[in-house]
Amino acid sequence: MIRRFSIFLFLVVPYLAKAQGCSDAGICSMPQSSVTSHEKSIPLSLSVEQTWELGEQDMQYLHSVFGLALKASDKLDISFSIPLRNAYYSQEWYAYISDATLASRYLVSDKIGITLGAKFPIGTVTAQDAAGNHLPMALQGGLGTYDLLFQGEYKMPSWSVALGYQLPFGAIDNTFEPNGKFIDFQNSYHLDRGDDIMLRYNRMWASTNLNWMASVVSVYRIKGDYIYDGERVPESEGISFNLGLQAIKAIQKGNLKARLAVPVYVRKARPDGLTRTVIIALAWEGFL
Incomplete structure (x- = not known):
């Protein structure tokens, strides 16, 4: 296990200082297969996740994500989450409530799962600072659009692969243009985000006291982003490629999780404010 973790760090650490990376527009955090020692028959679970994230211009983020999941039947799970x-x-x-996510995952068989979800624009995208400067998207509370999410997943005992799609509706009611205080941020005036396609591969294994999951996630932004009245943002389409590692420890009536995610390749323009260079997260999941 130590050897595997060392190889992972050797691959990703050289990118931390220069990669742009991404947080999550929604599709990457859809419900997915993981490793747990608890029975799936437990009907209700609560979760709290605390992240530390490093973004563009050395910006730091603290996200507190609160989740609720209900097992409606042997085949159907429903989950809801909202971040601070x-x-x-x-x-x-700069502190705000961010966008909420509602998702439903249906198990077609022991190997195949389908997830449908939606994101709701609860977080503000029109905030200003005390001096009246419009804030860039990187400092807003949410993404400002209703988004539909879809994921199909194929699972085996030690690995899974998933294909996802995210469709945002409408332009964002944000009027930020670079100004004297926020000169290094990208223009997001009435930003219209492109659709995203996601491909994720998970590899799971167990050690003495922990279960592990390594992930390779690629997200492709279709057609790119647009601002104003149809002005295309150059180099905003294309692929982002990310690596992740998660450790899971079973406790009484729950799980503890630790997660590290870093990018290795991204598209150059990201006016949506989701640029990240590293994400570290700790989470608790309790079954009721």
Whole structure:
């Protein structure tokens, strides 16, 4: 296990200082297969996840994500989550409720699962600082659109592969243009985000006290992003490629999880504010 973890760090650490990466527009955090020692018959679970994230311009984020999951039947799970977002930039804190996600996962068979979900624009995208400067998307509470999410997953005992699609509706009601205080951020005036296609591969294995899951996630932004009245954002289409590692420890009536995610390749323009260079997360999941 130590050898595997060392190889993982050797692959990803050289990219931490220069890669742009991404947080999650929604499709990457859809319900997925993992490793757990608890029975799936437990009907209700609560979860709390705390992340630390490093973004563009050395911006730091603290996300507190609260989740609720219900096992409606042997084949159907329903989950809901909502984050509290704190961003620290230039010695100032910006705190908001972020966008909520509702998802339903149906098991067609022991190997095949289908997930449908939606994101709701609860987080603000029109916030200003105390001086009246419009904030860039990286400092807003949410993404400002209703999004439909779809995922199909094929699972085996030690691995799974998933294909997902995210469709946002409408332009974002954000009017940020680079100004004297936020000169290094990308223009997001009435931003219209492109659709995303995701391909994820998970590899699971167990050690003495922990279960592990390594992930390779690629997200392709179709057609790119647009601002104003149809002005295309150059180099905003294309692929982002990310690696992740998660450790899971079973406790009484729940799980503890630790997660590390880093990018290795991304598209150059990201006006949606989701640029990240590293994400570290700790989570608790309790069954009721």
